[in-house]
Amino acid sequence: MESSSQSPPLLSDKNAAINIVGAGVFGLSTAIHLAQRGYKNITMFDKQPYDVSRYSYFKGCDAASADMNKIFRSAYGAQTEYQNLSIEASSLWRQWNEEIASGNVPEGMNSERDKVFLNHGNLSLTDQSTLPAWEEATMQNMNAAGLTNSQLNTYDPAHVQLAQEKGFGYGIDPFHRRQRGQSYLGVLDTTGGTLLADKACYFALHKAKTLGVRTIFGPQSGTLESFIYSSSSSSSHDTKTVTGIRTLDGKSHYSSFTIMACGGWTPALLPELDSVCEATAGSVVIMKLPDHLARRYSPHTFPSWTYNIRDGAEGGLYGFAATDDGYMKIGYRGTKYTNPKLQHDGRERSVPVTRYTDPERITDEVPAQAIKVVKRFIADFLPDLPANGVGIDLTRLxxxxDSWDNHFVIDHVPGRRGVFVATAGSGHAFKFLPNIGAWVVDVLEGKGLERQLVKSWKWRTRPETKENVVNELMQGSEGPRALKKTKMSVARKVTLSPRANL
Ligand SMILES: Cc1cc2nc3c(=O)[nH]c(=O)nc-3n(C[C@H](O)[C@H](O)[C@H](O)COP(=O)(O)OP(=O)(O)OC[C@H]3O[C@@H](n4cnc5c(N)ncnc54)[C@H](O)[C@@H]3O)c2cc1C
Known part of the structure; x- marks a missing residue:
């Protein structure tokens, strides 16, 4: 008889059948690294038809990973483990750019034009008169890691000089605030910049397929409906053995391991994650810039940025240079909202509502608070947008x-033998697309478990005390962040004002 005290099975048989559910960052990276280590029988599932839609938000995809752009930064304050993970990722991102340039591209990508990583700097701005302790810690820790002078204080003349010498001069005051007599204090991370998210995922998918990973994508054939349990498992056992998954088209897919990498959908699929992590909504606005502004805000002269990013409901902003198509994106995460829905077991869990899963809604609403904070920022930092008639063209949740402590969850699932989870990106996992899978495979194989990051990612429950709690979870449909209680704003074609009269 199986019991919960049984240690989880470790992966070693290179012919073992492995199902990966979810083809976002965690699923893709795990698939690539499993295949690179010689595993031959890998199938990746997703309910979204990414092979056709290529992770493009404009072609109907909707997941955290399916996006126009994400920030890459090595800056991690005192969290040197993530800093080092980021440095590890950085060299792989460069390698991926080189692979693309050498012609190894899937249909629809162009080896001469396309890149997945633009190293044009990431500027972390504050409205304070001195740098926050977090930024000071980053500067110290990046120096200690040997990346001396990679983090530049925008108010330090010697650093301004360095920025110019390194070709990042534009990143010191990209909003031209000094000439308007406004503050522009921040830290420019010269290792940072923009990841072209949809292209990066599509390229990763191409890599996985080239390495022999099978994919089953689509709303019927690619959607996990239920786990298949071994007939010897009974509900009276503490631990049930999972021998595969059933998809919505009724097919069974047997495997030795099922890796759950379903992003915001994972907590509802694995209720064991209650109080470990939860789906929360960030708000995004997209503006189409006229040609002259798209040139002014191009990545050649404008970095990615954050503003008061850890400062709560009135801050929490980040943004990007204009894309090749002239789209500028600004995100708000000062408050992250939830969508609690009653589940089969009578408990509420927050589930993503997206244009893909809920096409009627097309999420043309975001919380009014997000629009307020974004409009105020634009009036203050980007007055030439409203002055040129630019409005918000598209919004998105x-x-x-989010896990309670902002660490990922990468571990075997207690009570479901054969099920493994890789999730809880907590708003910072995209940058690890090229390397996180290597760490996932290590844990699957039982290697390097003593490493601090691996320990942080272990299965855990939220402590009773508030110590180390970064995110409150499971506040329910009556909680302060529930979307249904939140004033929403229909933001299509919201007019922007050049004055901060909000
Ligand atoms: C607004 C926002 C901004 C962010 N900005 C940054 C940033 O600047 N830098 C950074 O490093 N990180 C950033 N992140 C974090 C990063 O994007 C995520 O951590 C990462 O993309 C999560 O990947 P994932 O694989 O866990 O989930 P997802 O990308 O959500 O993928 C999960 C996949 O599972 C599939 N799925 C779900 N249910 C099923 C099912 N039943 N059957 C089959 N398939 C299923 C979904 O279709 C989806 O494709 C941001 C996240 C958000 C939301």
Whole structure:
């Protein structure tokens, strides 16, 4: 008889059948690294038809990973483990750019034009008169890691000089605030910049397929409906053995391991994650810029940025240079909202509502608070947008999977033998697309478990005390962040004002 005290099975048989559910960052990266280590029988599922829609938000995709752009930064304050993980990712991102340039591209990508990583700097701005302790810690820790002078204080003349010498001069005051007599204090991370998210995922999918990973995508054939349990498992056992998954088209897919990488959908699929992580919504606005502004805000002269990013409901902003198509994106995560829905077991769990899963709604609403904070920022930092008649053309809710401590969850699932979870990106996992899978495979194989990051990612429950709690979870449909209680704003074609009269 199986019991919960049984240690989880470790992966070693290179011919073992492995199902990966979810083809976002965690699923893709795990698939690539499993295949690179010689595993031969990998199938990746997703309910979204990414092979056709290519992770493009404009072609109907909707997941945290399916996006126009994400920030890459090595800056991690005192969290040097993530800093080092980021540095590890950085060299792989460069390698991916080189692979693309060498011609190894899927249909629809162009080896001469396309890149997945633009190293044009990431500027972290504050409205304070001195740098926050977090930024000071980053500067110290990046120096200690040997990346001396990679983090530049925008008010330090020696650093301004360095920025110019390194070709990042534009990143010191990209909003031209000094000439308007406004503050522009921040830290420019010269290792940072923009990840072209949809292209990066599509390229990762191409890599996985080239390495022999099978994919089953689509709303019927690619959607996990239920787990298949071994007939010897009974509900009276503490631990049930999972021998595969059933998809919505009624087919059974047997496997030795099922890796759950379903992003914001994971907590509802694995209720064991209650109080470990939860789906929360960030708000995104997109503006189409006229040609002259798209040139002014191009990545050649404008970095990615954050503003008061850890400062709560009135801050929490980040944004990007204009894309090749002239789209500028600004995100708000000062408050992350939830969508609690009653589940089969009578408990509420927050589930993503997206244009893909709920096409009627097309999420043309985001919380009014998000629009307020974004409009105020634009009036203050980007007055030439409203002055040139630019308005908000599109809005989107983008679903995070937040753990209570902001660490990922990468571990075997207690009570479901054969099930493994890789999730809880907590708003910062995209940058690890090229390397996180190697860590996932290590844990599956039982290697390097003593490493601090791996320990942080272990299965855990929220402590009773508030110590180390970064995100409150499971506040329910009556909680302060529930979307149904939140004033929403229909933001299509919201007119922007050059004055901060909000
Ligand atoms: C608004 C926002 C901004 C962010 N910005 C940054 C940033 O600047 N830098 C950074 O590093 N990180 C950032 N992140 C974090 C990063 O994007 C995420 O951590 C990462 O993309 C999560 O990947 P994932 O694989 O866990 O989830 P997802 O990308 O959500 O993928 C999960 C996949 O599972 C599939 N799925 C769900 N249910 C099923 C089912 N039943 N059957 C089959 N398939 C299923 C979904 O279709 C989806 O494709 C941001 C996240 C958000 C939401």
């Amino acid at each position: 983008c679903w995070y999977t």
